[in-house]
Amino acid sequence: DAGVIQSPRHEVTEMGQEVTLRCKPISGHDYLFWYRQTMMRGLELLIYFNNNVPIDDSGMPEDRFSAKMPNASFSTLKIQPSEPRDSAVYFCASSWGLLWEQYFGPGTRLTVT
Amino acid sequence: DQQVKQNSPSLSVQEGRISILNCDYTNSMFDYFLWYKKYPAEGPTFLISISSIKDKNEDGRFTVFLNKSAKHLSLHIVPSQPGDSAVYFCAASAWTTSGTYKYIFGTGTRLKVLA
Numbered sequence: 001d002a003g004v005i006q007s008p009r010h011e012v013t014e015m016g017q018e019v020t021l022r023c024k025p026i027s028g029h030d031y032l033f034w035y036r037q038t039m040m041r042g043l044e045l046l047i048y049f050n051n052n053v054p055i056d057d058s059g060m061p062e063d064r065f066s067a068k069m070p071n072a073s074f075s076t077l078k079i080q081p082s083e084p085r086d087s088a089v090y091f092c093a094s095s096w097g098l099l100w101e102q103y104f105g106p107g108t109r110l111t112v113t
Numbered sequence: 114d115q116q117v118k119q120n121s122p123s124l125s126v127q128e129g130r131i132s133i134l135n136c137d138y139t140n141s142m143f144d145y146f147l148w149y150k151k152y153p154a155e156g157p158t159f160l161i162s163i164s165s166i167k168d169k170n171e172d173g174r175f176t177v178f179l180n181k182s183a184k185h186l187s188l189h190i191v192p193s194q195p196g197d198s199a200v201y202f203c204a205a206s207a208w209t210t211s212g213t214y215k216y217i218f219g220t221g222t223r224l225k226v227l228a
Binding site: 004033035040042043044048055056058091093101103104105106107 | 147215
């Protein structure tokens with residue numbers, strides 16, 4: 001298996017623009033997680049899905065953030081409108097179960113100017 | 114409010130010696146703990162985990178110790194190798210009162226193993 005795939009790897013955009021991050025989890029994994037990494041706060045869980053259904057989105061910072069999982073092999077994290085403070089590395093991860101280890105993608109480095 | 118703390122942002126160790134990475138947590142509801150390793154420009158990779166019913170778990174050169182009364186866990190790497198140089202994250206998890214599962218990661222410790 002190719003592992004968790006994320007695209008794009010880098011994204012530079014201007015404040016106010018819409019940003020869409022994409023993730024393909026490992027086939028057969030029932031859980032998908034979105035994280036944000038910053039220097040100050042480390043890795044923060046934003047939202048997770050079980051069998052394509054959002055279970056806990058309490059980590060989503062504000063209404064500008066939304067995530068979808070239309071099928072078992074694809075998820076998106078959208079920021080609209082983007083702001084400079086959204087600049088971070090965003091990771092997607094998947095796992096077989098909640099207590100199983102998570103497999104992380106390589107991340108998307110987002111820069112909002 | 115950081116519920117999982119890694120107070121040492123960096124650590125340098127000589128090759129062949131023991132590396133000890135520490136992690137403290139504040140919430141006694143956490144019942145499962147994990148360590149991840151992260152190389153630059155890559156996502157974190159799972160290293161080792163421990164359930165709250167245990168106080169030690171070993172996997173090759175890696176051992177995790179859990180002290181529930183002190184709300185403290187540590188990762189021991191023996192012997193340390195240059196390839197172990199990376200950022201190490203500890204993570205704690207627990208069921209919430211709303212029936213969801215919460216993962217909290219620390220801010221990471223950068224380990225440098227000197228050859």
